[in-house]
Amino acid sequence: MCRPTHFDVTYAINPWMDPAKPVDTDLAVAQWERLHALYGELGHRVDLIDPLPGLPDMVYAANGATVVDGRVLGARFRNTERAAEGPAYLEWFRARGFETRDPEYVNEGEGDLLTTASYVLAGRGFRSVADGHAEAQEFFGRPVVGLELVDPRFYHLDTALAVLDGDEIMYNPEAFSAGSRAVLRRLFPDALLADRADAEVFGLNAISDGLHVVLPEAAVGLASRLRERGFRPIGMDLSELLKGGGSVKCCTLEIRATA
């Protein structure tokens, strides 16, 4: 995770961002601190990367890289405003002895590359590109399933889909092209489908450890459906970070250390 010390909205690269709207950085830090503390309470180890001045979006650690089987594919951002984040995150991993790859094509880390037991699900349409998916497949040696995002509000895969456990996922069908919806139905016939209201409050930008599902607290419908499936949803208020177009998952890069 990356503390939002320098968080702000000074440019707009997704429809949630409005540089004219004031941002309360102290409140963002306080909300982020609660998420950080929660992970500790749930028994998860959290490592931190130093926030860099001039990179207001660096708090969205999910975009920093993708780690599968302890191997790290660096991120390459579409927008120049975030370009310096890729090398910063990659250096963090390199310094800790991880095997890393400098990406050749645009991929925005776990914003667009989500790992299930059988696949890496890969978003494209707004940020990451198909060549980046191919690069991820070759590097990780796992089947990468490309999915076309069509609604600019759900510009990263992790704003429209979350992995709950193994090959169990939840997603917002309306965020995907017809063909990608059909692929998701075929691969995940038992998936939890989120309704529009839950998707619009970023309910799918969630982190699951297989039991606890941490998600935006406004996604009340989704929380009760998760409970019916045996999960323990935990709602968080990350309203300040939503002004940058991110929530729980965006603030969290998962380090899958072992194969």
Ligand code: ARG
């Ligand atoms: N402002 C950031 C951007 O538009 C938000 C990134 C959110 N992160 C995520 N994993 N979806 O790039």
